[in-house]
Amino acid sequence: MDCCFWEGIWCDQDTGHVIGLNLSSSYLLGSINFNNSLFHLFHLQHLNLAFNDFNYSKISFTFANLTSLTYLNLSNSFFLGQIPFELSRLTSLSTLGLAPYYDLFFPKKGWLELKRPNLRSLLENLTSLEYLHLSSTEISSRIPSTLANMSSLRSIHLGDCGLFGEFPMAIFQLPKLQVLILYENLGFTGNLPEFQFHNQLMVLGVEFTSFSGKLPASIGMLSSLEYLSASNCNFSSLLPPSLGNLTKLQFLALDSNSFNGTIEIDTFLSSNT
Numbered sequence: 198m199d200c201c202f203w204e205g206i207w208c209d210q211d212t213g214h215v216i217g218l219n220l221s222s223s224y225l226l227g228s229i230n231f232n233n234s235l236f237h238l239f240h241l242q243h244l245n246l247a248f249n250d251f252n253y254s255k256i257s258f259t260f261a262n263l264t265s266l267t268y269l270n271l272s273n274s275f276f277l278g279q280i281p282f283e284l285s286r287l288t289s290l291s292t293l294g295l296a297p298y299y300d301l302f303f304p305k306k307g308w309l310e311l312k313r314p315n316l317r318s319l320l321e322n323l324t325s326l327e328y329l330h331l332s333s334t335e336i337s338s339r340i341p342s343t344l345a346n347m348s349s350l351r352s353i354h355l356g357d358c359g360l361f362g363e364f365p366m367a368i369f370q371l372p373k374l375q376v377l378i379l380y381e382n383l384g385f386t387g388n389l390p391e392f393q394f395h396n397q398l399m400v401l402g403v404e405f406t407s408f409s410g411k412l413p414a415s416i417g418m419l420s421s422l423e424y425l426s427a428s429n430c431n432f433s434s435l436l437p438p439s440l441g442n443l444t445k446l447q448f449l450a451l452d453s454n455s456f457n458g459t460i461e462i463d464t465f466l467s468s469n470t
Contacts, residue, residue: 207243214240221247221270228254236262243268247294253277256295256309261286270294272330280334282314285322292328296354310335317341325349332356332378344368352376356402359384364408366390369398376400380426383407389427391415400424404450407431412456417442429453436460 200215201208207217215238228251229235236259244263247270256276260269261283269287272294280295287293297309311319311334320326320341327349337359344350345367352375353368361384368377369390379385380402388410392398399421409431416422417439423446433455440449440460 209240212240216240216265217243219243219245220249221245223249225249225274226252228252229257231257231259233257233259236260238263240265242266245270246274247272249274251275255279256281256284258283260284263287264289266290267325268292270330272296276309278310279313280309280311280319282318285314285319288322289325290323291325291349292330293323293326294328294330295334296330296332297334308333308335312337317343320344320347323347327373328352330354331358334358336360340364340368342367345371348372350374354378356380356382358382361385363387369396372397374398375421378402379406381405389413389416392418394418394420397421399445402426403430404428405430410434412437412440412451414439416440419443420445422446424448426450427454432456 200206201213205219206215208214209216218241241263242265244266251274253275255278256271258281264287266287267289269290270292273296276297295309315338316336324347326347328351332354339362340360342365345365348371350371351373356378357380360382364385364387375397376399378400383405385406385408387408389412391413392415396419398419400423402424404426407430408427411434412432414437416437422443425446426448428450435458436456438460
């Protein structure tokens with residue numbers, strides 16, 4: 198039987214080569230060894246193995262053999278240990294999802310690590326990335342300023358990664374950025390910038406960080422913003438009335454800061470209905 202007709206597999210219509218595998222939530226169990234036949238699918242462009250159970254095995258360095266990949270998602274699949282440096286050779290990637298399964302009862306057991314190589318080394322050659330999802334990966338470093346040079350980025354998920362130091366302000370100005378998730382990096386310091394009208398942010402989550410300063414009045418210029426979470430930080434300023442300009446906002450959390458002032462709630466609610 199031609200595997201190109203199997204569910205979750207798609208092939209190039211001209212050559213017949215397998216170019217896509219979507220095996221997410223497929224009850225896969227065990228480990229993927231370096232000599233697995235998967236790594237002979239050299240024309241593969243899309244690989245989704247998310248939400249399976251690979252039994253706390255390591256991510257094989259031979260994923261790097263799949264040099265045509267533009268999409269790689271291994272999230273929530275019980276991988277453990279150091280993310281291999283060889284993944285940095287997948288220079289065509291536009292999507293990289295490595296968020297580990299988080300074991301509530303044994304939290305350290307469920308973590309991937311990105312230390313040797315570090316975040317900077319992994320991303321150095323991945324200049325086409327649009328979606329970077331590494332939340333709950335144990336990185337424990339500063340965020341590289343070079344991330345601000347990755348102009349294709351649309352979505353950054355780096356929540357609960359043990360990041361520390363000052364957040365590079367220029368990342369907020371990435372021209373295509375729509376999602377920025379940084380929650381639960383308690384050592385993360387920084388301020389929110391003066392936003393520009395053309396900013397495309399839809400989701401901004403900096404809760405449980407050490408971000409401080411003011412909530413700028415220019416936040417009201419984020420016309421696409423749907424989610425804003427900045428609770429449990431060190432902000433201290435007047436709440437800008439321009440929050441009422443966020444007509445697409447669906448979620449707002451600003452508690453456990455030192456904000457003062459008032460917002461006319463009727464005006465705010467009427468502009469968001």
